[in-house]
Amino acid sequence: MKYIKLSLPHSGGFEKKYIDEALADDWIVPLGPHVNLFEKLLGEYLHAPHVVALSAGTAAIHLALVLLGVKPGDEVICQSFTFSASANPILYQGASPVFVDSEPLTWNIDPELMRQAIIDRHAVTGRYPAAIIAVHLYGMPAQMDRILAVADEFGIPVVEDAAEALGSTFAGKPCGTLGKYGILSFNGNKIITTSGGGALICPTQDAARRALFFATQARENRPYYYHEHVGYNYRLSNISAAIGCGQMEVLDEHLQRRREINALYAKAFSGHPFIKVHTNPSADYNSNYWLSTILLSPDAPLTADQLRVALADRNIETRLLWRPMHTQPVFASAPAYVNGVSDDLFARGLCLPSGSSLTDDEIQTVSNAILDLCHA
Numbered sequence: 485m486k487y488i489k490l491s492l493p494h495s496g497g498f499e500k501k502y503i504d505e506a507l508a509d510d511w512i513v514p515l516g517p518h519v520n521l522f523e524k525l526l527g528e529y530l531h532a533p534h535v536v537a538l539s540a541g542t543a544a545i546h547l548a549l550v551l552l553g554v555k556p557g558d559e560v561i562c563q564s565f566t567f568s569a570s571a572n573p574i575l576y577q578g579a580s581p582v583f584v585d586s587e588p589l590t591w592n593i594d595p596e597l598m599r600q601a602i603i604d605r606h607a608v609t610g611r612y613p614a615a616i617i618a619v620h621l622y623g624m625p626a627q628m629d630r631i632l633a634v635a636d637e638f639g640i641p642v643v644e645d646a647a648e649a650l651g652s653t654f655a656g657k658p659c660g661t662l663g664k665y666g667i668l669s670f671n672g673n674k675i676i677t678t679s680g681g682g683a684l685i686c687p688t689q690d691a692a693r694r695a696l697f698f699a700t701q702a703r704e705n706r707p708y709y710y711h712e713h714v715g716y717n718y719r720l721s722n723i724s725a726a727i728g729c730g731q732m733e734v735l736d737e738h739l740q741r742r743r744e745i746n747a748l749y750a751k752a753f754s755g756h757p758f759i760k761v762h763t764n765p766s767a768d769y770n771s772n773y774w775l776s777t778i779l780l781s782p783d784a785p786l787t788a789d790q791l792r793v794a795l796a797d798r799n800i801e802t803r804l805l806w807r808p809m810h811t812q813p814v815f816a817s818a819p820a821y822v823n824g825v826s827d828d829l830f831a832r833g834l835c836l837p838s839g840s841s842l843t844d845d846e847i848q849t850v851s852n853a854i855l856d857l858c859h860a
């Protein structure tokens with residue numbers, strides 16, 4: 485029996501055309517026409533003209549913090565319920581993360597708890613946090629209106645980690661374009677892939693120029709190599725960008741399929757006493773459903789991890805939700821403002837196979853296996 489994976493890269497057949505083009509013109513370098521084209525396509529798609537293609541989403545978060553002037557001794561607020569790549573760049577800058585828990589509606593950073601954290605950090609350190617990193621986890625938009633209102637109250641810039649949220653919208657606006665900076669990831673398992681890559685969505689052309697400057701070793705404009713700043717090698721390669729150009733042709737199809745898959749799960753588990761599918765809390769939220777996720781009620785006959793193991797025995801890959809950053813040893817010394825939501829989600833949640841190449845039959849197989857294992 486075939487192994488049903490969580491989320492596989494899904495090529496659309498258009499990638500080869502662009503790769504061949506790049507090879508034919510010897511653009512096998514980290515600059516070139518496909519990087520420019522990929523940025524243009526992303527910019528048009530997001531209605532955000534200042535996009536810089538980078539080697540990873542993690543690099544994009546790092547550069548956002550560099551451009552915001554985050555420095556050693558600063559604190560940066562970060563959603564605790566996320567992948568570690570959201571928080572690691574804070575440490576790259578020598579700054580300290582302050583983790584804030586989630587609200588139960590979207591599973592993303594709780595705006596009111598964030599407000600309390602900002603006020604408390606000011607009381608403790610005499611300074612406000614230098615930036616806020618909010619995440620659209622699993623593609624579900626965070627409560628951006630409330631997050632931005634609190635951030636504006638204290639004049640703190642928001643970096644939107646939209647690594648999982650390409651194609652998601654909040655109140656009709658694309659995720660990644662709502663904060664001061666937005667970041668995307670094109671890693672192998674995301675909505676689209678460049679085999680590895682990311683992008684930084686900048687507020688102005690000047691900010692994009694500065695991002696590009698830091699991403700290409702911070703070389704000053706002189707006839708010899710001259711450096712006044714620490715630079716990085718973070719530019720996306722032209723070959724990777726060529727794959728991205730091909731993926732942009734199938735993006736809408738892939739998004740539609742992820743949403744169909746979520747609807748199939750929602751239907752399969754509708755009214756179930758123990759299983760709840762995570763879906764848009766209101767019409768303002770339009771998740772790309774990068775991964776479809778479920779929560780098991782505490783009285784379910786097995787735990788999320790027991791269900792994961794039992795499904796693996798049936799050749800179905802699932803994954804526990806992200807383990808919150810405030811419980812990770814690497815961040816043990818970081819202050820955390822915790823309300824129990826993300827700990828509870830981690831204990832009860834499971835990511836289901838959601839890749840856009842999965843068939844209706846495969847989703848049915850997964851649903852039936854879960855229903856069988858979770859019978860009342």
Ligand SMILES: *Cc1c(COP(=O)(O)O)cnc(C)c1O
Pocket residue numbers: 539540541542543566567569570619645647648668669670671681682
């Ligand atoms: C994947 C991911 C990243 C990092 O992106 P890379 O391209 O893998 O560096 C950051 N944040 C979140 C929430 C992610 O899922």
